[in-house]
Amino acid sequence: MRFDPTVFAVRRFQLAQFAWLLIVILSASVMAVEPAAGSLVVVNAWSRATAPGAPVGVAYFEIVNSGGQDALIHIETAAARQVEMHSMATVGGLMQMRPLLAVDVPAHGRVRFEPSGLHAMLIDLVRPLKKGDRFELTLAFQHSAPVRVEAIVQDLGTMTAPGGKDTDK
Ligand SMILES: [Cu+2]
Numbered sequence: 001m002r003f004d005p006t007v008f009a010v011r012r013f014q015l016a017q018f019a020w021l022l023i024v025i026l027s028a029s030v031m032a033v034e035p036a037a038g039s040l041v042v043v044n045a046w047s048r049a050t051a052p053g054a055p056v057g058v059a060y061f062e063i064v065n066s067g068g069q070d071a072l073i074h075i076e077t078a079a080a081r082q083v084e085m086h087s088m089a090t091v092g093g094l095m096q097m098r099p100l101l102a103v104d105v106p107a108h109g110r111v112r113f114e115p116s117g118l119h120a121m122l123i124d125l126v127r128p129l130k131k132g133d134r135f136e137l138t139l140a141f142q143h144s145a146p147v148r149v150e151a152i153v154q155d156l157g158t159m160t161a162p163g164g165k166d167t168d169k
Contacts, residue, residue: 039067040105040144044161045137045151047079047122050129057122057129059083059137059151060113060161063105067144070105074140077151079129080122083137087118097121105141115159129153 045061075083086097105111133153140146
């Protein structure tokens with residue numbers, strides 16, 4: 001956009017308005033490139049009903065990252081007194097769970113917590129989990145703001161995410 005200097009004076013008022021508009025536009029675009037906010041989305045959060053008296057439960061979800069590299073470092077829920085992140089691996093023919101301090105979330109990648117893989121172990125449940133219950137999980141990340149997501153409790157034997165949606169695509 002060009003401004004003829006000879007008409008600058010009469011345009012001063014419009015120019016001032018234009019300057020304000022420019023500030024608004026610039027600050028909007030600065031907000032748009034902010035890396036942290038909203039670049040991590042957590043989808044398909046679910047859990048599984050627990051047998052009466054079972055002290056632990058489990059939760060699964062998928063992290064979709066449209067931003068830079070990050071790491072999941074902590075999970076909290078009101079449904080259990082402690083949450084650990086576990087991996088599962090077959091060692092000598094036996095499935096073993098291993099606590100993890102952090103789970104890498106690659107830039108523009110996905111991390112899936114799912115049966116037989118990564119999972120959130122809900123330790124010392126406040127009450128048994130029943131099918132249809134909902135509870136909130138708060139996921140804390142190394143760089144991004146915490147993300148809260150509601151997990152829906154499925155049947156005791158459920159082994160796939162609700163709806164069986166393949167969210168890879
Ligand atoms: Cu576990």
